[in-house]
Amino acid sequence: MNTLNNSDIDRYIAGFPRETQILLEKIRTSIRAAAPNAEEVMSYGIPTFQLHGNLVHFAGYRQHIGFYPAPSGIAAFKKELSVYKGAKGSVQFSLEKPLPLALISRIVKFRVKENIEKFNAKNTKICPQGHQYVKSSDCPVCPVCEKNRKPTEGFMVDLSAPARRALENKGWLTLKKVAAHSESELLALHGFGPAALPVLRKALKKAGLKFKK
Ligand SMILES: [Zn+2]
Numbered sequence: 001m002n003t004l005n006n007s008d009i010d011r012y013i014a015g016f017p018r019e020t021q022i023l024l025e026k027i028r029t030s031i032r033a034a035a036p037n038a039e040e041v042m043s044y045g046i047p048t049f050q051l052h053g054n055l056v057h058f059a060g061y062r063q064h065i066g067f068y069p070a071p072s073g074i075a076a077f078k079k080e081l082s083v084y085k086g087a088k089g090s091v092q093f094s095l096e097k098p099l100p101l102a103l104i105s106r107i108v109k110f111r112v113k114e115n116i117e118k119f120n121a122k123n124t125k126i127c128p129q130g131h132q133y134v135k136s137s138d139c140p141v142c143p144v145c146e147k148n149r150k151p152t153e154g155f156m157v158d159l160s161a162p163a164r165r166a167l168e169n170k171g172w173l174t175l176k177k178v179a180a181h182s183e184s185e186l187l188a189l190h191g192f193g194p195a196a197l198p199v200l201r202k203a204l205k206k207a208g209l210k211f212k213k
Helices: 005-013 018-034 069-075 101-123 143-147 163-171 176-179 183-187 196-207
Strands: 039-043 047-049 056-060 064-068 083-089 090-094 122-124 132-134
Touching: 005 018, 005 039, 005 047, 018 047, 018 056, 018 064, 018 101, 056 069, 056 101, 069 101, 101 122, 101 132, 183 196
Parallel strands: none
Antiparallel strands: 039 047, 047 056, 056 064, 064 090, 083 090, 122 132
């Protein structure tokens, strides 16, 4: 998400001569277009785009614009970048020449792909059934299993997914089993909220059952 409050970067750019400002805005716009989901922040004192970590930085100087797409971004475009001055993780674009915006855009897209792949690799989980899925939260629920899971009794259909999961995790899949427990026991289950109680109460009543006291 592009943050609307980019006043720090605006202020940074405003500190340069007009000609440099134009180039800085150009590179910023190109990066933004190539990485629409990245966040714009100031990091290391220079404008930075982040998406699952740092994506690229750029900076203004007296003679050039600095672009920092990480060593991997430089290495992947070594040939195209060979005409520019640079180092392991940086490249310099002269103020005298037009910025290679198409190339910058390709490098940013490469970095987006790289960061997303790294993030996915780190957060890929395999459920007991062998399904692979990506989730960064600590409450992992396999989306494939979730989808395949069919409510076993009518009353399950009316429950929210987390409440249903809570019962399924316990193996309380029938009204008889639910009735063997008290309301407070159910409320203590992870994912089981108070909204699920009236649904179960109604279903139990229909079946001539009641919660345990
Ligand atoms: Zn699964």
